[in-house]
Amino acid sequence: MAHDDGLKVGSNEMELVDFRIFKKDSRGGVYEGIYGINVSKVREIIKVPTLTELPGTPEFIEGIFDLREVVIPVVNLAKWMGVEEPEGVAKTSKVIITEFNNVLIGFIVHDTKRIRRISWGDIEPSTFSSSSSGMDSSKITGVTKIEGDSVLLILDLESVVMDLGLYEPDIDDGSHSVADSFSGLALILDDSATARKIVKDALMKMGFDVVEAGDGQEGLDKLNDIYANYGENITKHLKIIISDVEMPKMDGFHFAANAKDDPRFSKIPIVFNSSISDHFSELRGKEAGGEGYLVKFQGTQFYDEVARVVRAHMN
Numbered sequence: 001m002a003h004d005d006g007l008k009v010g011s012n013e014m015e016l017v018d019f020r021i022f023k024k025d026s027r028g029g030v031y032e033g034i035y036g037i038n039v040s041k042v043r044e045i046i047k048v049p050t051l052t053e054l055p056g057t058p059e060f061i062e063g064i065f066d067l068r069e070v071v072i073p074v075v076n077l078a079k080w081m082g083v084e085e086p087e088g089v090a091k092t093s094k095v096i097i098t099e100f101n102n103v104l105i106g107f108i109v110h111d112t113k114r115i116r117r118i119s120w121g122d123i124e125p126s127t128f129s130s131s132s133s134g135m136d137s138s139k140i141t142g143v144t145k146i147e148g149d150s151v152l153l154i155l156d157l158e159s160v161v162m163d164l165g166l167y168e169p170d171i172d173d174g175s176h177s178v179a180d181s182f183s184g185l186a187l188i189l190d191d192s193a194t195a196r197k198i199v200k201d202a203l204m205k206m207g208f209d210v211v212e213a214g215d216g217q218e219g220l221d222k223l224n225d226i227y228a229n230y231g232e233n234i235t236k237h238l239k240i241i242i243s244d245v246e247m248p249k250m251d252g253f254h255f256a257a258n259a260k261d262d263p264r265f266s267k268i269p270i271v272f273n274s275s276i277s278d279h280f281s282e283l284r285g286k287e288a289g290g291e292g293y294l295v296k297f298q299g300t301q302f303y304d305e306v307a308r309v310v311r312a313h314m315n
Contacts, residue, residue, distance in 0.1 A: 012119055012120050012121060012250060012251055012253075012254035013117055013118065013119050013120065014038055014039075014040075014117070014118060014120060014246070014251065015038070015039040015040075015115050015116065015117050015118075016036035016037065016038060016039065016115065016116045016117075016118060016152070016154065017036060017037055017038075017039055017042050017045070017096065017112060017115055018034065018035075018036055018112070018113040018114050018115070018116050018146075018152065019035055019036070019037075019094075019096065019109040019110075019111065019112045019113065020032055020033060020034060020035070020109065020110050020111040020112075020113065021033040021035060021077055021078050021081065021083060021109060021110050022078075022083075022085065022086050022089055022110045022111075023078070023083040023084055023085065023086070024084045024085075024086050030086050033083075033153070034146070034150055034151065034152045034153065035109075035152065035153050035154070035155055036116065036118075036152050036153070036154050036155070037096070037098065037154070037155055037157060038154075038246060038276065039115060040276045040278055040280070040281055041098045041099060041100045041157065041275070041276060042096055042097070042098055043097040043098065043099050043104070044097050045094050045095070045096050045097070045112055046067075046094065046095050046097065047094060047095070048090070048093050048094065048095055048108060049065045049067075049095065050065065051063030051064065051065050051074055052064050052065065054073075059079055060075055060076050060077075060079035060080040061073060061074070061075055061076075062074045062075065062076045062079075062108060065106075067097065067104075070104060072097065072104050072105060072106050073105055073106070074095060074105075074106040074107070074108060075105065075106070075107050075108065076108045077107050077108060077109055078108070078110065085110075089110045092110055092111045093108055093109065093110055093111075094108070094109060094111070094112050095107065095108055095109075096109055096112070098157060099277060099278070100157060100275040100276060100277055101161070101275045101277065101295055101296050101297055102277050102295055102298070103161060105161060107157075116146070116152075118144055120216075120247065120248060120249060120250055120251045120254065121249060121250065122144050122145070123142040123143070123144045123154065123248040123249070124142060124143050124144070124248055124249075125141075125142060125191060125214065125215070125248045125249075126140035126141060126142055126143055126153070126154075139155060139156050140153045140154060140155065140156060141154050141155070141156040141191055141192070141246065141248070142154040142191070142248040156192065157275075162194075181206065181207045182206050182207040182208055182239060182307075182310055183207050183208070184208060184209070184236075184237050184238065184239040185208065185209050185210070185211060185226065185237050185238045185239060186203045186208040186209070186210050186211070186238075186239060186240050186241070186242060187210075187211045187212075187213065187219065187222055187223070187226070187238060187240075187241045187242070188200060188203070188210060188211070188212050188213065188241075188242050188243075189213045189214075189215065189216060189218075189219040189241070189242070189243040189244055189247065189252060189255060190214070190243075190244040190247070190273075191214050191215055191244065191246070191247045191248060192244070195244065195273075195296065196212050196214075198297070199242055199273060199302075200212065202302060202303065202306075203242070203306070206303070206306065206307070208239065208240075211226065214247070215247040215248050215249040215250055216243075216247055216249060216250025216251055216252060216254055216255030216258075217249045217250045217255075218249075219241075219243065219250075219255050219259075220250075220255060220258060220259070223238075223259060223262075223264075223265055226238055227264055227265075232264075234264065234265070234268070235267050235268060238268055239268075239269075239310050239313075240268070240269050240270075240271065240306060240309060240310050240313075241259070241268055241269070241270045241271070242270075242271050242273050242306070243255060243256060243270055243271070243272055243273065243290075244272075244273060244274055245272055245274040245276055245281065245285075246274070246275075246276070252272055252274070252285075252288075253284055253285065253287075253288040254288075256270050256272075256285070256288040256289050256290055257288045257289060259289070260288070260289030266289075267313070268313075269291040269292075269309045269310070269312070269313045270288075270289065270290045270291060270292075271290065271291060271292035271293070271294060271305060271306060271309055272285045272290050272292065272293045272294065273294045273296055273302070274293070274294070274295065274296060275295070275296045276295075277295045281293070291309045291312070291313070292305045292306075292308070292309050
């Protein structure tokens with residue numbers, strides 16, 4: 001799937017693939033759940049292929065198939081959500097082939113509609129109970145209104161895949177010894193509490209004290225708070241910023257562009273730590289002023305890259 005190079009760093013916008021999951025409602029009708037995932041994580045959308053079952057796996061893992069000599073596991077999202085599927089949905093079902101955290105995985109959905117361009121400023125964090133959709137709200141990173149006052153839910157696919165046990169993060173497994181011991185502050189931006197904890201634990205092992213933020217706007221607020229404490233000496237105390245890319249209110253690229261445009265913060269290095277593993281996003285990170293770009297949960301690489309960037313910017 002081609003990316004739109006027109007999405008410049010300063011736009012604070014993202015493109016979503018709008019897809020649907022149908023379920024039977026209590027009155028015998030059909031409820032249409034509206035969901036979205038970032039285009040940057042989508043390789044392609046295909047018809048449901050012939051799958052080979054994997055004995056001993058949960059029923060929501062439909063099986064595996066060979067896509068151009070790559071074996072890909074396929075998850076039925078409706079089954080994972082515990083949704084009672086209406087009759088006939090198999091006729092419209094498709095598989096969204098995704099790539100994130102360097103993992104390829106397919107998700108069966110009931111229909112795909114269109115690509116939507118949405119401002120991160122119009123996306124609110126998920127702090128609701130989504131019982132009508134059947135989706136655990138902890139697996140939703142944000143919600144946004146679309147036409148007709150309908151609500152689109154943005155899935156936290158990396159959290160889904162971790163729950164499925166298809167891969168485990170190794171960032172804090174203790175297998176990598178840090179050659180450098182640092183001091184000072186590190187600022188983390190991530191809308192996922194799980195991801196923040198993983199990164200926080202790793203940074204604390206390296207010797208940093210950690211300040212956390214849940215989105216780009218809160219990250220800018222935290223920078224102002226830190227500046228209020230340290231003034232022009234901020235660079236002697238705040239050594240690095242680790243930022244996710246996909247966040248409600250303000251994404252990581254837009255946060256970085258704002259921080260780098262502010263002379264108070266322009267010399268503080270920023271490393272993006274994202275589940276998006278495509279080259280285009282890495283280029284956008286550099287355009288925003290980032291000094292590094294990492295794919296989430298790649299443990300040894302995380303330690304090495306953080307150490308490299310901090311050493312390069314030591315006063």
